[in-house]
Amino acid sequence: MFPRNAWYVACTPGEITNGPLGRQICGEPMVFYRDGSGAVAALEDYCPHRGAPLSLGRVCEGQLVCGYHGLEMGCDGKTVAMPGQRVRGFPEIRSYPVVERHGFVWVWPGNPALADAAVGIPDLTWARDPEWSFGGGLFRIACGYQLMIDNLMDLTHETYVHSTSIGQKEIDETPCTTRTEGDEVITSRFMNGIEPPPFWKMALRMNGLPDDQLVDRWQICHFSPPSHVLIEVGVALAGQGGHGAPKDVKVSSIVVDFITPETDTSIHYFWGMARHFKPDDAALTAQIREGQGKIFAEDREMLERQQLNLLHWPERKLLMLNIDSGGLQARRIIGRLIAAERDAATAAV
């Protein structure tokens, strides 16, 4: 169960450079490619001729050509041509609203009439700000998307799962506060006068700041539907104002997490970090990406085994503690959206 009338990250532009890409999203096999104008198109990954996956074909002068018998498919889901055939009566396949923005391709699996590119795609200001730089990756994880949201909205897990990199005891010891603003959930934790963990020592040094002093550290997790989590993270030299400190005594980043359901129990997890320092240092981008990839891989086994446990004991309820309130409030919003879609579908019938 997922909201369908929503923008999900489908892929990165680099994944459709050399031909079509097949990917299952919200349970639907889709194919992504660039049409003749260079715009991204998204279709069912199904040739109306014999059911072959169009993603095994190629793009030829902007048309997606089926790799089995040469059917040419238009980006509206209508067959354009096929050698030796009249195609007017061919059944259409679904096309999906799709937008390329902020370095990602966004797809709308639900009712196309409701898709509005001006609403629902997060405004990633850092993606167009030259003072920022982004690096990231993609994991497939065999867990439901809500388990991943829970994970990211409760960072106390860092103390245990990521004890050697970004975890530290103070995360666990400092209460978080959670609030909901419209459809957004914000969980904040401020740890003042603490020792910076290894990642932040590195970041301080790279910005010409001392790494042997106490810092004020913050983590501000922003959930927005359907399943995006952006986390403001950073440290400032202690006592200078923390999150609000002047730029020259702090270092900050945004942990980027776009979680796209593949099925009910698996996700495409687009992760990355947008950093507000040394934006032109490509080696640093690569280094951070490698480190972050290792950290997020630590979550994978935990999430997949947690999912197996939940399938084994489907009747058991999860505890909802204060640390879980971010995930809980996100679940409430998601549940409300799913219910609204169901009600609208019922009303339409």
Added chain:
Amino acid sequence: MFPRNAWYVACTPGEITNGPLGRQICGEPMVFYRDGSGAVAALEDYCPHRGAPLSLGRVCEGQLVCGYHGLEMGCDGKTVAMPGQRVRGFPEIRSYPVVERHGFVWVWPGNPALADAAVGIPDLTWARDPEWSFGGGLFRIACGYQLMIDNLMDLTHETYVHSTSIGQKEIDETPCTTRTEGDEVITSRFMNGIEPPPFWKMALRMNGLPDDQLVDRWQICHFSPPSHVLIEVGVALAGQGGHGAPKDVKVSSIVVDFITPETDTSIHYFWGMARHFKPDDAALTAQIREGQGKIFAEDREMLERQQLNLLHWPERKLLMLNIDSGGLQARRIIGRLIAAERDAATAAV
């Protein structure tokens, strides 16, 4: 769903040289071996003692001996002996009619009373003609057998799936004609005055014919039940009569495709080529087999992914275009045979 009262290729003789072979055919686990006289026998792969697969045993003086506790099974499905036991009351297992012919072992999974080796095994005259030579192989493919028949009865896919070897644009551009003669379906395509593709250039050279001239090319696909497809293929120097041209200006082969259902969604695919040139050139046989293996491997991903798509969208109907008429008529014949078997079974009850 497959016809059961039919001869299917079970294996090649080489597969039962060193002991029994276990193979599931039409959903039934079977064991194949040679009895004391050297004749092939086929039984359920099930020891009546404790259910062990007999194919894990060995053949001892013509008896199949279970590898678990030594039960000796006769080729009629009756237990012959077991150490320390009276076996008269042991339950019988099924034996299957089986014939070795034309370099293949043929099995009849249905009603043994209806099995007639004189009817239904294709007469492969090339298999006993010293002017011909055969080489082939075996793939297991996770697709239903009818998808493979479709594939072979519509060779326009060569233009797309096999563009670097046997495919060429003219296949796609030349209409085919399809007719049914009794239970046989024949789809023919004649392409006159075209450039020979790489495989046929090689074949022309090997026969002392020029490879830089236009040719007349033909493809004549013969389907016969339950699931055999034999394809006459060849080229003649242009304007000399094509398929009917004199022997010294043409080269020809037969593409051999015996498709044996393993389950509803998987097959044993026995493929090969019988060629009517250089029959004694073992190196050429090996070279063609390697090339053909690569070409048929190109179909595998397409067929397996097509099968997954059809399972994902079971309610969707495939289009039936003129190029699909060979497969369509084959499906009609298969459907009629299955219905007849069902009716006979109902009548018997």
Added chain:
Amino acid sequence: MFPRNAWYVACTPGEITNGPLGRQICGEPMVFYRDGSGAVAALEDYCPHRGAPLSLGRVCEGQLVCGYHGLEMGCDGKTVAMPGQRVRGFPEIRSYPVVERHGFVWVWPGNPALADAAVGIPDLTWARDPEWSFGGGLFRIACGYQLMIDNLMDLTHETYVHSTSIGQKEIDETPCTTRTEGDEVITSRFMNGIEPPPFWKMALRMNGLPDDQLVDRWQICHFSPPSHVLIEVGVALAGQGGHGAPKDVKVSSIVVDFITPETDTSIHYFWGMARHFKPDDAALTAQIREGQGKIFAEDREMLERQQLNLLHWPERKLLMLNIDSGGLQARRIIGRLIAAERDAATAAV
């Protein structure tokens, strides 16, 4: 279906030396670890907070700490503490009676009120006798536990499955006798005046006895519920009394088989050999373990394929010959225990 009110081997002590161990037993995911006193504890492998498997955590000052968010679990299934939380109201998880004895960890998956460490754990006298030495291993096998009991209670399979090591024709030719004593089943076979097979020739040599003389060989299989099989094996120089011969003319061992159901169709198979000669020869222990591991691996394919056959033909009944009487009587006892548990459960409702 397995008896639940019974002691099963869960693991060896070495498996919980470096942290918790997750293992599914009788269909239940469990975690095993040592508490602060060094005693073994067994719990559901499920954190009551969010369902993470506790076996991915670590043991900290005797408490099992969840690796996800730091919940500290007590060995009674009650949460001890969690950073920043009041845990009094947390739901309990199941704890399992568990005993470390004879070099194994034993767990009781059923009603804890019925668990009595004084009843039902086999008394392995050799495990505390310095004249004996033990070596063994663990396999996971995809077959039901009763198939493995059948295997071990009918050693005629050695003639076929293990023909190159411990099998010999005389096993097959010599009838066995089977009797039930309470809940124990004993199947005995005595082969007098035979040539010793390779394993026993080696054992004779290692004990300074001739390996070129005829011997009296014995195999006495002891089944006890729920699924333990201990097999007295040995040879004595022929005519000296066989199993009862004086110690200086015989060599003997006990083949140890503890079979723990993982699911209905898979087992954890703890195998080994306790030998009554050269107990201090560690190299010999390693050598025997390696040889025995190879022998038991020969059973694995047979058992797994037999299981697949039984799943394919669920309606077929296995034959019950005289050689199967050990397994048959074991099945009767197991069936009686399962029925008694079911009746007790019904009565309780």
